[in-house]
Amino acid sequence: MTETTQTKQRSFPSIEFTDSEAGALEFPSSQSRSYNYYKPAKLRATMYEDVTVDVQPDPDRHLSQGWIYGFGNGPGGYPKEWTAAKSSNWHAFLDPNEEWNQTIYRNNSAVVRQVDLGLQNAKRARAYDAWNPAWLKFVERNLGAWMHAENGLALHVFTSIQRSGPTNMINTAVAVNAAHKMRFAQDLALFNLDLSEADVPFDGSAHKEVWQSAPEWQPTREVVERLTAVGDWCELLFATNIVFEQLVGSLFRTELVMQIAARNGDYITPTIVGTGEHDYDRDLSYSRNLFRLLTRDAEFGESNKVLFGEWLALWVPRCLDAAHALQPIWSQPADKSVTFADSLDAAKQKFRSLLEDLGLDTPKELDQ
Amino acid sequence: MSRQSLTKAHAKITELSWEPTFATPATRFGTDYTFEKAPKKDPLKQIMRSYFPMEEEKDNRVYGAMDGAIRGNMFRQVQQRWLEWQKLFLSIIPFPEISAARAMPMAIDAVPNPEIHNGLAVQMIDEVRHSTIQMNLKRLYMNNYIDPAGFDMTEKAFANNYAGTIGRQFGEGFITGDAITAANIYLTVVAETAFTNTLFVAMPDEAAANGDYLLPTVFHSVQSDESRHISNGYSILLMALADERNRPLLERDLRYAWWNNHCVVDAAIGTFIEYGTKDRRKDRESYAEMWRRWIYDDYYRSYLLPLEKYGLTIPHDLVEEAWNRITNKGYVHEVARFFATGWPVNYWRIDAMTDKDFEWFEEKYPGWYSKYGKWWENYNRLAYPGKNKPIAFEEVGYQYPHRCWTCMVPALIREDMVTEKVDDQWRTYCSETCYWTDAVAFRGEYDGRPTPNMGRLTGFREWETLHHNKDLADIVQDLGYVRDDGKTLIGQPHLDLDDPKKMWTLDDVRGNTFMSPNVLLNEMSDAEREAHIAAYKANGTASTHTAA
Numbered sequence: 001m002t003e004t005t006q007t008k009q010r011s012f013p014s015i016e017f018t019d020s021e022a023g024a025l026e027f028p029s030s031q032s033r034s035y036n037y038y039k040p041a042k043l044r045a046t047m048y049e050d051v052t053v054d055v056q057p058d059p060d061r062h063l064s065q066g067w068i069y070g071f072g073n074g075p076g077g078y079p080k081e082w083t084a085a086k087s088s089n090w091h092a093f094l095d096p097n098e099e100w101n102q103t104i105y106r107n108n109s110a111v112v113r114q115v116d117l118g119l120q121n122a123k124r125a126r127a128y129d130a131w132n133p134a135w136l137k138f139v140e141r142n143l144g145a146w147m148h149a150e151n152g153l154a155l156h157v158f159t160s161i162q163r164s165g166p167t168n169m170i171n172t173a174v175a176v177n178a179a180h181k182m183r184f185a186q187d188l189a190l191f192n193l194d195l196s197e198a199d200v201p202f203d204g205s206a207h208k209e210v211w212q213s214a215p216e217w218q219p220t221r222e223v224v225e226r227l228t229a230v231g232d233w234c235e236l237l238f239a240t241n242i243v244f245e246q247l248v249g250s251l252f253r254t255e256l257v258m259q260i261a262a263r264n265g266d267y268i269t270p271t272i273v274g275t276g277e278h279d280y281d282r283d284l285s286y287s288r289n290l291f292r293l294l295t296r297d298a299e300f301g302e303s304n305k306v307l308f309g310e311w312l313a314l315w316v317p318r319c320l321d322a323a324h325a326l327q328p329i330w331s332q333p334a335d336k337s338v339t340f341a342d343s344l345d346a347a348k349q350k351f352r353s354l355l356e357d358l359g360l361d362t363p364k365e366l367d368q
Numbered sequence: 369m370s371r372q373s374l375t376k377a378h379a380k381i382t383e384l385s386w387e388p389t390f391a392t393p394a395t396r397f398g399t400d401y402t403f404e405k406a407p408k409k410d411p412l413k414q415i416m417r418s419y420f421p422m423e424e425e426k427d428n429r430v431y432g433a434m435d436g437a438i439r440g441n442m443f444r445q446v447q448q449r450w451l452e453w454q455k456l457f458l459s460i461i462p463f464p465e466i467s468a469a470r471a472m473p474m475a476i477d478a479v480p481n482p483e484i485h486n487g488l489a490v491q492m493i494d495e496v497r498h499s500t501i502q503m504n505l506k507r508l509y510m511n512n513y514i515d516p517a518g519f520d521m522t523e524k525a526f527a528n529n530y531a532g533t534i535g536r537q538f539g540e541g542f543i544t545g546d547a548i549t550a551a552n553i554y555l556t557v558v559a560e561t562a563f564t565n566t567l568f569v570a571m572p573d574e575a576a577a578n579g580d581y582l583l584p585t586v587f588h589s590v591q592s593d594e595s596r597h598i599s600n601g602y603s604i605l606l607m608a609l610a611d612e613r614n615r616p617l618l619e620r621d622l623r624y625a626w627w628n629n630h631c632v633v634d635a636a637i638g639t640f641i642e643y644g645t646k647d648r649r650k651d652r653e654s655y656a657e658m659w660r661r662w663i664y665d666d667y668y669r670s671y672l673l674p675l676e677k678y679g680l681t682i683p684h685d686l687v688e689e690a691w692n693r694i695t696n697k698g699y700v701h702e703v704a705r706f707f708a709t710g711w712p713v714n715y716w717r718i719d720a721m722t723d724k725d726f727e728w729f730e731e732k733y734p735g736w737y738s739k740y741g742k743w744w745e746n747y748n749r750l751a752y753p754g755k756n757k758p759i760a761f762e763e764v765g766y767q768y769p770h771r772c773w774t775c776m777v778p779a780l781i782r783e784d785m786v787t788e789k790v791d792d793q794w795r796t797y798c799s800e801t802c803y804w805t806d807a808v809a810f811r812g813e814y815d816g817r818p819t820p821n822m823g824r825l826t827g828f829r830e831w832e833t834l835h836h837n838k839d840l841a842d843i844v845q846d847l848g849y850v851r852d853d854g855k856t857l858i859g860q861p862h863l864d865l866d867d868p869k870k871m872w873t874l875d876d877v878r879g880n881t882f883m884s885p886n887v888l889l890n891e892m893s894d895a896e897r898e899a900h901i902a903a904y905k906a907n908g909t910a911s912t913h914t915a916a
Contacts, residue, residue: 013577013647020451020514021443027865028851029517029858033510037524051503054523055462056470057536062527064834066827068536068776069544072398072812072820076544101500102431104493105424112420151384156393159489160473163543164396168466172496175469179493182486183416186381190417193380205383212386222390229391 037062041094048098053091056168061091078166083234084307086300090166093293095173095286104176108183111275115187118271119194127268128198134334135264136202139195142329143269144207145217146252147188149224150276154181156228157240164233173286174237180279187272216329219322220248226318234294238308239315241287242358245280246351247319248326253277255343256330263335288357295359305360312355312363320365323347378413385482397474398821399547401614406480406607411487412599419490423497426589430501433585434508442581443512448719448863450578451509453644455518455716457636458506459526460535461567462499464559465590467539468597469495471551478547479604487600494593505586515865517851517858518715525715528847530831531636531707534776538632541625545810545823546617548608553621554628556601561671562626563633564594565662570655571637577647609678616815622672623683624809627801630690631775634659638700639707643721648728656694656732664691686801693781701733701740702780706769708747709760712840712877714859715849720748751862753876754869758840759861761880767907770885771830772798774805783905787889787897794890794897832884841878850874 022033034045038053056078057063067077080090097103122128128136158178162171196204211217223244230236253273261269294304323344330340352362472492476485510519518525526532542555568591572584608614638655645652653661664687672682693699708718721729721744729736746764750756760768769778770785773795779785786797790807797803810825812818828834835843844850849858855873864870892900 011649011651013649013652015445015579016447016646017445018447018579019444020446020448021441022512022514022516024514025865027515027868027871028853028856029520030515030865032516032520032852034520035507035510035522036520037522047504047507050507051500054527055466055499055503057463057523057527062524064528065533065829065831067540067544068533068825068827068829069540070824070826071544072546072822072824076540076823076826101497101504102427104496105420105427108416108420109424112417116417148384148386152386155476155485155489159476159492160393160396162492163470163473171470172466172500175492175496178489179416182489183420185384186416189380189384190377190415193377204380208383208386221386225388225390225392228388228393231394231396 038091046098048100049094051100052095052168052172054168056171058091058166078164080166082164082166083232085234085294085304086297087166087294088297088299090170093167093169093290095169095176096289097173097176097282097286099173099176104179108179111183111278115191115272115275118268119191122268123194123198127266128195128200128202130265131200132264132334133201134332135261135266136195136200138264138329138332139266139269140192140202140204140206141210141214142252142332143188143257143273144192145211145214145220147185147192147207148211149220149249150181150188151185152224152228153240154178154185157236160228161233161237170290173290177241177279177283177286180276180283184276184279187275191268191272216325216327219318219325223248223315223318223322235311237287238291238311241283242291242354243312243315243351244319245284246354247316247347248322249280250350251323251343251347252326253280255346256338259338259343260333260335263337264333284354288354291358301359308358308360309363312360313365316363316365374413374415374418377415377417381415381486382483385485393477395477397477397547399478399549400817400819400821401478401546401548401608401617402611403478403480403607404611406610408481408483409603409606411484411603412596414487414490414596416490419493423494423593426592427497427501430585430589434505434582437582438508438512442579443514445579446513447578447580447646448514448717449646450575450580450644451513452515452518452716452718452863453640454506454509454580454583455522455525456531456535456714457571457640458502458509458519459522459529459715460532460538460636462502462506463526463536464539464542465495465499465502467542468555468560469493469499471542471555474543474547475551475600475604478551479607481603481607484600484603484607487596487603491593491597491600494597498590498593501586501590505582508582515717518717521715521848521858524848529715530710530713530776533831534632535636537628537776541628546621546819546821548604549617549621549624549822552601552604552608553618554625556597557605558622558625558629559633560594561598561601562663562667563629563637564591565666566637566655566658567633568594570658570662571641574641574645574647577652578645605675606678609675609680615680616817617819619681619683620809620814622680623686623801624805626683627686627690627799628775628805630686630693631772631777631798631802634690634694634699635703635777638694639704642700642729643704643708643718648724650728650731654732655700659691659694689799689801695733697781697784698733698736698739699781701729701736703777705740705743705766706778706780708744708861709766709768711859711861712758712760712844712857712872713847713849716858717860717863719863720744720751720861747861752870753872757880758872758877761840767904768885770796770889770904771832772796772802773829774798774802774825776829776831782907785901785905787901794886796886796889830884830886832882833887835882836884836887838882839878840880840882841874843882844877845874 040049059066070076162175165171195202257273327340469492472488510516568587572587575583641655668687750759771778779798784799786803857872
């Protein structure tokens with residue numbers, strides 16, 4: 001006899017047509033289809049504004065009960081006192097890059113594909129075989145050292161800052177900055193790995209010693225470490241994106257690596273370092289907007305300028321020391337198509353122009 | 369990328385960290401935990417080269433589904449009863465998500481392990497993703513659902529509403545106080561590992577049963593990132609366990625974090641699932657059944673219990689009491705009734721319960737009707753303006769509850785309420801554990817040792833205090849919960865949009881004065897207060913539900 005097994009009755013929710021679409025009925029607020037608790041910068045709110053503004057609440061805006069948790073030694077939330085800089089309206093800052101979920105992944109995935117394709121092609125074409133020994137050594141030591149700086153800034157500068165800014169717009173822009181730095185640092189490290197696995201004389205572990213001990217890199221490491229020790233988030237952002245990136249980061253990436261790699265037979269490094277340049281261009285853009293907002297603030301603009309002048313007086317000499325210490329690496333490649341003096345002049349000129357844009361005086365140290 | 373190359377790549381990336389010699393990173397957020405003896409624990413390996421394309425692909429699927437929902441007229445079959453509760457839920461949840469991003473540097477500061485730092489920084493980017501993708505979902509609802517009121521003022525409403533403040537703990541708790549308490553135990557070990565199961569898996573399932581397949585699309589995509597976060601949390605937990613000095617703090621924090629998550633998340637998600645659904649199939653899991661599966665079995669038995677082998681005392685009593693509150697003390701039903709009592713100061717509408725709902729509740733929670741049925745019948749009877757006041761101001765045998773000073777959900781299981789004078793103020797608590805949290809755990813000293821980094825409970829914790837002795841119409845207007853005709857309330861105790869006469873206006877609620885239970889309590893003499901508390905507690909779950 002066959003045993004009859006009872007099939008379990010399938011159970012599922014029933015569909016009901018509810019006619020709950022927009023426009024099905026007219027009643028008060030039936031047409032109210034935009035976020036009405038903030039004023040967009042232009043006539044129509046952008047996607048970026050809609051998904052970012054006021055997500056981090058503020059007792060000065062709608063937060064009626066205040067922050068409900070505090071620290072053991074002070075208020076919780078996002079106190080405006082966590083920086084010496086002042087704004088009559090921090091919420092006026094909007095990220096010109098309009099970064100949110102979709103842009104973060106679209107942009108960075110495009111970079112990943114670009115870098116990946118470049119590295120695959122380089123392997124297929126045995127591109128590293130054609131590099132001269134001096135250039136291999138240059139990449140091994142200097143690009144190897146630089147990736148530490150990028151990683152340190154990612155984890156201990158930008159990731160850190162995004163806890164402290166008084167608005168969601170500031171903190172999200174900085175979080176994306178951290179993502180850029182982390183991706184770029186890792187791309188350089190994985191490029192280093194590719195080179196150490198290629199059939200060329202390349203020591204993939206040399207970068208650690210260079211970063212930790214080589215005299216030309218110690219002042220740079222010192223500035224990076226000193227940056228991570230800054231408690232004031234706005235000073236940290238200013239010192240990093242306005243001063244360090246201009247006088248050291250761009251000096252190394254833009255004025256050296258991007259200028260000389262191709263002349264030394266290397267078409268791979270510029271495609272990778274170029275992505276870091278592109279990142280910085282975007283990150284400088286939001287930083288410029290933020291600091292311009294602060295220097296042009298009707299109430300606090302002048303005091304902010306004085307404050308930024310103090311920060312410049314502190315960080316410009318440190319960064320110039322780091323820049324000057326790097327001078328020997330200009331002599332390392334076989335093809336020395338740019339001089340250190342020309343590179344530093346170019347970096348200083350761009351820095352002056354940035355300061356002018358921010359309405360800040362050029363610090364005297366820059367002319368020494 | 370193959371597993372071998374991923375391992376090699378990850379090993380290479382670990383070379384990026386170094387031991388600083390000129391200056392060490394600023395400790396912006398302190399901890400009383402110590403990691404001097406901690407072995408390095410490695411979390412899940414993740415490199416940016418594979419991370420970004422993976423997330424982009426997940427995003428593409430989400431946005432494709434969103435386009436499909438619009439083209440397929442999803443909102444023709446969405447249940448309004450369900451989507452109204454999303455006005456509350458989606459106003460709350462993007463803040464905890466972005467707070468989780470902001471919490472990551474706190475954990476990085478506190479834990480000396482570069483491998484974990486990478487994982488935490490990736491989590492930071494995930495959390496930005498979650499916050500903005502959820503804001504975008506809400507925007508889609510606002511644009512395409514029949515009633516956008518409430519969605520349109522979402523972040524303002526979140527910031528000034530009594531329920532928004534309850535939810536805000538699930539966010540502020542991640543970013544404030546001791547860095548490990550906040551960013552590890554509360555956020556990752558408890559909130560993400562335990563309660564995202566009901567938040568991001570159980571609740572979206574219920575959404576699908578109510579015609580909304582976008583909530584599952586977005587939240588399952590979010591949940592797929594959580595395993596990495598859980599791994600981050602577990603690695604730090606194991607590191608903390610390596611030092612005996614951390615044990616009392618871990619046990620303190622597990623008690624606080626477990627109980628607060630239960631109070632807050634079960635209140636909200638339990639209500640959404642049980643009272644927001646139209647799916648009353650008898651074999652549909654109740655929230656209690658879901659909780660048993662997702663929290664009790666998957667988390668408590670599979671994750672917490674094994675920690676005992678490390679000598680950690682885990683809060684068995686609180687797990688059992690949470691289960692007891694959900695199954696025997698009517699916690700979710702009490703919360704739902706409280707939300708519905710307060711409908712004029714909501715920015716969402718709450719549907720009445722029908723006979724079909726009653727039948728389902730009775731099946732799942734025997735004895736439900738005798739406790740809650742009459743009240744919901746009164747809610748239905750008092751749904752329209754003209755002949756009666758809002759239900760909170762009518763005699764239906766329901767006393768407006770005291771607020772718990774700690775979790776800010778009211779003391780709804782009345783016989784359990786604790787009343788104590790703390791910091792020179794009479795405060796009420798929903799439970800002994802919430803009293804302990806305020807009076808013992810969140811203090812500068814714990815169990816005889818200094819805990820200077822532990823957080824503090826701050827702010828105007830009783831929402832009602834802000835509106836004490838004001839006319840209800842003025843409160844609603846001040847909050848901004850008024851539709852664009854300048855008079856009709858956003859919140860309504862029904863779903864009827866077709867007849868303007870059924871919609872309550874400011875004039876309909878004017879003349880009712882709102883009083884803060886805590887202000888009144890502090891104005892009482894000792895004798896009055898004692899009598900008041902005795903009466904309040906006597907009106908407990910056993911007897912409170914007999915309607916007038």
